[in-house]
Amino acid sequence: MTAPTETKQKRTHHIDSRLTLEEYQMIVSKAKATGYTASEYMRRVACGYPLQSMVDQLSVNELLQTRADLGRLGGLFKRWMTENEKTKPSLGSRAYQEVDSIVSKILEDQKRLLIIAERIIKVKKRI
DSSP states (O other): OOOOOSSOOOOOOOOOOOOOHHHHHHHHHHHHHHTOOHHHHHHHHHHTOOOOOHHHHHHHHHHHHHHHHHHHHHHHHHHHHHHTTTTOOOBTTBOHHHHHHHHHHHHHHHHHHHHHHHHHHHHHHHO
């Protein structure tokens, strides 16, 4: 079953439900995590409509932002290395070869972050 269409129908019926304080807090908390009101959250759960967790979406965005930051950092290192390749300078206590190794590690970390983000998205699509 798919979620309601963009055209909103007037909702005139309601169902009352008695909850304990813990149940109420759990529903409100889960609704906030998905970005829905408690009413919309309950409707989606009861009708089998898909839910998207805001926490997961924010996590994926943060992973992708970190990946982009690593890419920029790697780019700066590459530029520094290219401009100073002939002199083989050191960066503080790091030798040229160590900096090259750091850039390689950054690229590996970038790939891992992308894989993790893709896994999160795939898991959410299956649910």
